[in-house]
Amino acid sequence: MTQAPSDATTIRLEIARYRPEQDERPVLERYDVPYRHEWVVLDALNYLKDHIDGTLSYRWSCRMGICGSCGMMVNGVPKLTCSAFLRDYLPGPIRVEPMANFPVERDLVTVLDDFMEKFQAVKPWIIRDGEQPLEEGEYRQTPAQLADFKQFSMCINCMLCYAACPVYQHEDEFLGPAVLALAQRYNHDSRDQGKGERQELIWSDEGIWDCTFVGECSAVCPKHVDPAGAIQQAKVESTVGWYRSFLAPFGRG
Amino acid sequence: MRRSNEPLFWSLFSAGGVVTALLVPALILVTGFLVPAERVEFGRLEAILSHPVGRLALFGVASLTFIHAAHRLRHVLVDMGLRRFRGPIAVAAYLAAIGGAAWAATVAFA
Ligand code: SF4
Numbered sequence: 001m002t003q004a005p006s007d008a009t010t011i012r013l014e015i016a017r018y019r020p021e022q023d024e025r026p027v028l029e030r031y032d033v034p035y036r037h038e039w040v041v042l043d044a045l046n047y048l049k050d051h052i053d054g055t056l057s058y059r060w061s062c063r064m065g066i067c068g069s070c071g072m073m074v075n076g077v078p079k080l081t082c083s084a085f086l087r088d089y090l091p092g093p094i095r096v097e098p099m100a101n102f103p104v105e106r107d108l109v110t111v112l113d114d115f116m117e118k119f120q121a122v123k124p125w126i127i128r129d130g131e132q133p134l135e136e137g138e139y140r141q142t143p144a145q146l147a148d149f150k151q152f153s154m155c156i157n158c159m160l161c162y163a164a165c166p167v168y169q170h171e172d173e174f175l176g177p178a179v180l181a182l183a184q185r186y187n188h189d190s191r192d193q194g195k196g197e198r199q200e201l202i203w204s205d206e207g208i209w210d211c212t213f214v215g216e217c218s219a220v221c222p223k224h225v226d227p228a229g230a231i232q233q234a235k236v237e238s239t240v241g242w243y244r245s246f247l248a249p250f251g252r253g
Numbered sequence: 254m255r256r257s258n259e260p261l262f263w264s265l266f267s268a269g270g271v272v273t274a275l276l277v278p279a280l281i282l283v284t285g286f287l288v289p290a291e292r293v294e295f296g297r298l299e300a301i302l303s304h305p306v307g308r309l310a311l312f313g314v315a316s317l318t319f320i321h322a323a324h325r326l327r328h329v330l331v332d333m334g335l336r337r338f339r340g341p342i343a344v345a346a347y348l349a350a351i352g353g354a355a356w357a358a359t360v361a362f363a
C-alpha cells in the first residue's frame with residue numbers, strides 16, 4: 001500500500017543497546033533521525049551509525065531482502081529491517097531490538113551458534129548412495145518434482161521464524177522452523193537419498209514433536225517458505241513411518 | 254536418538270480434531286435444535302443411535318474428542334510454563350481421556 005508522502009521531518013528510534021563492557025543488560029536509547037518517505041528502518045540505522053553514534057552494532061549486507069542478515073525486532077515483530085519502511089510506522093517512535101529468542105552479543109547483534117549447529121545437524125545437502133555415471137547425463141526433474149520442494153528452498157536463513165516461535169523460546173532442543181523446512185526441502189528432492197539419515201533426528205522428541213502448530217513462523221517469514229506447513233508434513237510422514245514400523249518391523253521406516 | 258512415540262498421540266489427536274470439527278456441530282444441530290423443534294423425530298434418531306453401527310460411531314466421536322481435548326490441554330499447560338510437570342500432566346490428561354472414553358463406552362453400548 002503506498003501512502004502519500006508524510007510531512008514528518010524526523011522520526012524517533014528507540015534502540016536496544018547492549019555494550020557488555022558498560023551495560024549490565026540491554027537498555028533502550030532514543031535517537032531522532034531524519035524521516036524520508038522511501039527509507040527503511042535499516043536506512044535509519046545506517047544514518048544513525050554514520051552521523052550520530054558510530055558505536056552502534058548490527059548486521060546487514062544486501063539491502064534487498066536476500067542475504068537474510070538484517071533481521072531484528074521492529075516494534076516487537078521480527079522483520080527484515082531492509083524491507084520495513086519507516087512510513088509504515090508513522091508517527092513513531094520505532095522500537096528496534098535484537099531478534100528475540102537468541103542471546104545478544106552486542107546491541108542488535110545476536111549469537112547464532114545454536115541455529116548454525118542445528119542447521120548442519122539435518123544434513124542440508126543432497127545425499128546419494130552413489131553418483132550415476134557421467135554419460136547418463138544430469139539428474140532431471142519434472143516440474144511436479146520441483147514443485148514438491150521448491151517453496152522450502154526459498155529460505156534465506158534470516159531466522160525471523162525462530163524469533164517468532166514460542167516453542168523455540170522455551171525448548172532449547174527444538175530444531176525449529178527453518179531447519180525443519182530445510183530438511184523437508186532435501187527429503188522431498190527426487191535426487192536425494194538421504195531421508196533415512198535425517199529421520200533419526202527429525203523423528204525424535206527433539207525434532208518435530210515440540211511443535212504445537214502455532215504458525216507464527218509462517219506468518220513472519222519474508223519468503224513465504226511456510227515452515228509450519230513443512231513441519232506438519234513431516235509429522236504426517238513420521239506418523240505413517242511409525243505405524244508402518246509395526247507392520248514391517250525390519251523394513252525401512 | 255530414540256524415535257518419538259508422539260505419532261501415536263498425534264494421530265489420535267488429529268483424528269479427534271477431524272471428527273470434532275465435522276460431526277459435533279452436526280450432532281448439536283440435530284440433538285439441540287432439530288429434535289426439540291420436532292423437525293427430526295426423536296424416534297428416528299433413537300433408532301439410528303441404537304443400531305450397532307450408530308453406537309460405534311457415537312463411541313468413536315466421544316472417545317476421540319476426549320483424546321483430542323486431553324492432548325491439547327497437555328500441550329497448552331506445558332506451553333504456558335508448567336514444563337517441569339510435563340510427565341505427570343501427560344499421564345493425567347490421557348488417563349482422564351481414557352476414563353472419558355470408558356464412560357462413553359458404557360453409555361453407547363448400554
Ligand atoms: S523459513 Fe522464512 S523466516 Fe525462517 S529463516 Fe527461512 S526465510 Fe527466514
Ligand code: FES
Binds near residue numbers: 062067
Ligand atoms: S540486508 Fe540482506 S536481507 Fe536485509
